[in-house]
Amino acid sequence: MACTACHGTQGKAGPDGYYPRLAGKPAGYLYNQLRNFQEGRRHYTLMAGLLAPLGPDYLRDMATYFSELDIPYPPPARSSAPAAVLERGKTLALRGDRTLGVPACVACHGNALTGVAPGAPGLLGLPRDYLNAQLGGWQTGQRKAHAPDCMADIARRLSADDVNAATQWLSSQTLPASTKPAIQRPAALPGALTLPPCGSAS
The missing domain is CATH 1.10.760.10 (Cytochrome c-like domain)
Structure with a gap:
């Protein structure tokens, strides 16, 4: 209660x-x-x-x-962001940005972005304000994890525009039919950045 x-x-x-x-x-x-x-x-x-x-x-x-x-889950909020912003958010979520050293969100949070058991949360179905607050917390050190604190490292590589793009896209996506977390982390796509075991899930 x-x-x-x-x-x-x-x-x-x-x-x-x-x-x-x-x-x-x-x-x-x-x-x-x-x-x-x-x-x-x-x-x-x-x-x-x-x-x-x-x-x-x-x-x-x-x-x-x-x-x-x-x-x-309730229906997602509709985003009023320009198409280019939403496309950038989609790219960050699904492919990442090698030039920034930022892996795709799906690399840890599952191909459907509904999380991966036992320790990675889903990113869909969350309000944009909450997503912004958490990324900001990682960037400023208000939110921390056991080492290696990969989410802090990733968040600090994102500009304010990239945070906006990612959260605009994530918060406006319809959830899949099954919203349950995946059982295991997806295999890395060819050419994708690989991550060490992440303390953010600890």
């Missing part, structure tokens, strides 16, 4: 675009983020206070509960 007060009934997201969806996200990812709030790698006073007295077994139970919920 403490979770759903902000994250919406059954964890299907808060009404303001700031509190993200919990339902259906990989249990490992949810658990790791709860620990990150407890241990100061993510910063939000309310979350830290709620989680401070809770032990790891309780956190795992919470993460498992929300991961097993299968709640329909």
